[in-house]
Amino acid sequence: DPALAGPGGKIASTIYESFWGKVLLVVLFIAFLPLIILNTIKKKLAEKRARKDLAYMTRYSDVFDWLSLQQRFKDSFLRVHKGWANEDLSDASKWMTDWYLQNQQQVYLENWKSQGVKNICDVKKLKTITPILFQHKNHSDNHEGSKLVVSMTANMNDYLEHLKTGEVVEGSKKYKDVETIWMFTLEDGIWKVSAIEEVATLMSFVKAVKDMPPIESTVPTPMP
Template sequence: MTGWNQRGLMLATILWLACEPALAGPGGTIAKAAFETFWGRVALGALTIIFLPLILMVLVREKLAERRTRKDLRFMTERDPRFDWLTIQQRAKDCFHRVHSGWEKEDLTLVSDWMTTWYWQNQQQVFLDKWKREGLVNVCNVKRMGKIRPLLFVHRNLGHEHEGSLLVISMTAHMQDYLAKRVGGQVVEGSKRYKEVETVWSFTMDGGDWKVSDIEEGGVSLAYAKLIGELPPIETTLNSDLSA
């Protein structure tokens, strides 16, 4: 890739991050309210036109990553039904709704079985408990879910067969997300407007089940899509892991 294309891709990624609503609800970052004014939308349209070729390049790279991930999961499904994409997709939807429900109740212990221990404790202490002490509340309402796309699959065997395997999934939802004062309800970050929000969820095979191990903003999807090109064929990885 030439220096110009590298700089262009970097600018397109920056634009992508600016245009995409940031991580909503679980994960701790409030969805951005940028580009919601008339002139903001005009500026967004202009930037999109300028960087359209590079944005399309990003979409193509993510599509290729999705195709490779689905192929690897099909290979694994022949050996273990827990890797079946339709089954995983339903698991991801259940995790999405349950984690958001626990987040809304401000108590992730209610859904701790659906998350890795480290992650739910981290989210509870770093965000929910902190906001409570500061007199703030995160209002996060999901109206409907949209696309669910696999971006990256990494097979591992950490002591047990398939334990520690990683699956990264992009999920979109039409939702409302803002941080408000607990008393009075004044919005301090984000907006009350419903918007399409993409988040990237990492699932780790933990105790024989897929559990949420990270939630990130949608802008990181390209980084994961690029990583898949560095992975060896799943057949090689599986044989190496099983013989270790």
């Protein structure tokens, strides 16, 4: 179910909420079960590789410590959604790269406002944060430009509401689990949101992992 709730611009799909939609979902699940299992295995292997690479990089810097990263990503997720719901990203701006703030987020908010609608997205609980792909860079030293792609699943609702009538014009008020793909970039020693993609892009990142050389061959083990 392709869905990109709140930040990112695409409203979470409601196609499987009806009775026949649920029937269709069961049919599709059965039909594509082998592929689902294969992709799940690939995702687990990608997660294992990302965790291993991050653990290796902690020899250089604590900015790669996964426990600290999880808290940073959780805070980023909640703060960006809060700013999005308030239609004011000024407080969340320090959690995002300038490029992403200017060229992505504001475009959607201003466009919806001009159409007389507002995106309502309320996060009840952030359930999982899973590393998918780590790419080391070293722009201007200190590992600047390094990127980390993570999958985040939250229980939330997401819909467009008409400002005057209060009518739901797209999406649903129903709370459900929504998975999105977030990319973080290391800037000035801080991990910032640089992209938010729908879950349909997940496997493209998973497939990219197999083409990446071992982290040890690109970042030599530091001297003791």
